Structures are given as C-alpha cells and as structure tokens.
Amino acid sequence: MSVTASNMEVTSKKIVVTGALGQLGMALQEQSKHHADFECIFLARKDLDISSRDNISLVLNKHQPDVVINTAAYTAVDAAEDDKKQAFLVNETAVGYLAEECKKRDCALIHVSTDYVFDGNKSTAYVESDKPNPQTVYGASKLGGELLIESSKISKYAIIRTSWVYSVYRHNFVKTMLRLGKERDSLSVVNDQLGCPTWANDLADTILTVARELKEDSSGVYHYSNKGSITWYDFAKAIFENAQIDVLITPVTSDLFPTKAKRPKNSVLDTHKIKKQFQVDIPEWEYSLQKMLKGL
Incomplete structure (x- = not known):
C-alpha cells in the first residue's frame, strides 16, 4: 500500500500485533488510529498461537x-509459580x-518485557545494562524470551x-482501586514497593514510534514507563483523589499481603535511552493517570 504526497512516495509499514485482546494490544489498536502510515493487523490467540512455530510461520507467510x-x-x-x-x-x-x-523474513520484532527480570534490590533506577536477576518464575521466563531474541x-x-x-x-x-473504593470505606495499600505506573496508551504510542524508526544500529534493549517514582500507596491515593472518591487509605508493608511470587x-x-534514541515523549505519571481516568 502506498500514497503519494508532494511528489514523494511514502510506503506504509505492515505491522502484525500479537495478543490483540490484552490491555496493551487493545491500547495499540486505539493508538494506531493516529498512525495513518501503518497498516496494522491485530491478532488474538485464536488467530495466532505463538506457542506453535508452524502457526507463526503460516500467519507470517500470509500477512508478510x-x-x-x-x-x-x-x-x-x-x-x-505453579x-x-x-x-x-x-x-x-x-x-x-x-x-x-x-529473522527468516527480515522482519523486525518488537517484544514487550518486564521489570521483573531484575531482583528489585537496587537503590536507584534500573538501566538497560544492569544485570538481570529474576526472583520469580514469571521474571525468569520473560528473561528467557529476551535471551532467545538476542x-x-x-x-x-x-x-x-x-x-x-x-x-x-x-x-x-x-x-481494581476504583472498584474497591466504591465498595469499601477504607483500604490498606502497600507502601514499601517503589516503581512507576505506565499508561498502556503511552507505551503503545512509544512502541509504534519505535516500529517506525527501528534499524539495525538502534536494535537492543530499552526501558519505558511514565516519568516519576512512587509507591503503590502513593498511586492509590492519587487514583482516589483524581476520581474524587472518598476512602481512607492506610499505608502498610508487603508482609501483610503475602504472595506466592x-x-x-x-x-x-x-528511560533516558529510549527517549534519546527515538525522541519519544515521556509524560509524568500523574498527567497520564488523569487522561486515562477521563476516558472511563
């Protein structure tokens, strides 16, 4: 597919997105409307089972x-864990x-991974070159996928x-917080885990920018989240304030909510690397939260 503008031919890129019914897949569907130079094909598991190599080959041959x-x-x-x-x-x-x-088809691959590849013990923000040390099955499996790509x-x-x-x-x-805030008068939320929320729509826009600009010399590992760092308690507090829900929130330690993982x-x-390489905008987490809540 191609269009002509100002005597220059611009060829659209064809993109296949797996996991189309997940929250990031659905955010990509929404944000792709703002990227007219892409022809996006969104595939749910019934359309593409990535655990079947034969199915992958069949689908990629079909869509090219x-x-x-x-x-x-x-x-x-x-x-x-089980x-x-x-x-x-x-x-x-x-x-x-x-x-x-x-690789067989000279097709670029953009793969979404996770902070869980790290052990979480570093006192400052994780950079791409930090050594992974996953503490969970989920983190280890996601790191395994990264290593197979490389x-x-x-x-x-x-x-x-x-x-x-x-x-x-x-x-x-x-x-979950919005639902619980309407059901209960008070909540306890963990206040000893630090991170940064990522609005899926911001991540989707960044992924599409990377898809447009990705070349051999820019290939590699990148980090993306919204700007800032907070605890889950801070995040919950901001959710309720912005949604104007009156609920008492108590900060607690993680040991009060034991989990298998x-x-x-x-x-x-x-996130400096991805911002510099692809010139992406990284909004503050609270600004993106407000935009998301307006869409509900």
Whole structure:
C-alpha cells in the first residue's frame, strides 16, 4: 500500500500485533488510529498461537509484515509459580519461535518485557545494562524470551521492558482501586514497593514510534514507563483523589499481603535511552493517570 504526497512516495509499514485482546494490544489498536502510515493487523490467540512455530510461520507467510509487535504473554505472576511449564512456553519458547521466524523474513520484532527480570534490590533506577536477576518464575521466563531474541541474531529488534501497566482495558491496579473504593470505606495499600505506573496508551504510542524508526544500529534493549517514582500507596491515593472518591487509605508493608511470587522492592526503570534514541515523549505519571481516568 502506498500514497503519494508532494511528489514523494511514502510506503506504509505492515505491522502484525500479537495478543490483540490484552490491555496493551487493545491500547495499540486505539493508538494506531493516529498512525495513518501503518497498516496494522491485530491478532488474538485464536488467530495466532505463538506457542506453535508452524502457526507463526503460516500467519507470517500470509500477512508478510515488516514488523511484529509481540504483546502476547503469560502475565499471571503468582499462578506462574505453579504453572512453570506454561509460563516458559509462552514467555520464552514462543518468543524464540517468533524471533527465528522474523529473522527468516527480515522482519523486525518488537517484544514487550518486564521489570521483573531484575531482583528489585537496587537503590536507584534500573538501566538497560544492569544485570538481570529474576526472583520469580514469571521474571525468569520473560528473561528467557529476551535471551532467545538476542541469541537468534535477528537484525532488527527492540526489547522494551516496562512496569505497572494500566489502562481502561482488562484488569489492572487502577480499575481494581476504583472498584474497591466504591465498595469499601477504607483500604490498606502497600507502601514499601517503589516503581512507576505506565499508561498502556503511552507505551503503545512509544512502541509504534519505535516500529517506525527501528534499524539495525538502534536494535537492543530499552526501558519505558511514565516519568516519576512512587509507591503503590502513593498511586492509590492519587487514583482516589483524581476520581474524587472518598476512602481512607492506610499505608502498610508487603508482609501483610503475602504472595506466592516475590514482588520487587524497586521497579523504577531509567528511560533516558529510549527517549534519546527515538525522541519519544515521556509524560509524568500523574498527567497520564488523569487522561486515562477521563476516558472511563
């Protein structure tokens, strides 16, 4: 598909997005409307099962994309502790299949990863070169996927680690707080885990910018979240204030909410690299939260 403007031919990029029914996949569908130079094909699991190499090959042969954006993942952090086989199948093995099939077709791959590849013990923001040390099955499986992309020697790829993703879609912290705030007079929220929320729409815009600009010499690992650092308690407080919900919130320590999978104490990601390389705008977390709440 091509259009002519000012005597110059501009060829649109064809993009296949996996995990179309997840919150990031749905945010990409929304934000892709603002990127007219892309032809985006959104595929749910029934359309593309990334755990099947044959299915990947069949679908990529059919669509012949320039870029694959992989948002499909096993994201049930606690369930993964007991479902290790499935977590590694989706987050590691399947990602390796995608990388190899994209490499065969000289197709770029953008893969979404997570702050859980780190142990959370660093006192400052994590940069891309920090050594991963996952403490959970989920984190280990996501790191495994990253390593298979790198070892595939694919020429154009971006691994984008993110954290605390929320949106108007699916289940996430913001929607859970809004529901609980209407059901209860008081809540206890963890105040000893530090991170930065990421509005899925901002992340989606950044991914599409990377898709447009990605080249061999800009391939690699990147971090993206909104700007700032807060605790879950800070985040909950801001949600209720902006939504004008009157609820008493008590800050508590993580040991009052034991979970199967260990949560990182520090999930703050340094985003300077992606901002400099792709000239992306990174809004403050509270500004993006306000925009998201207006869309509900």
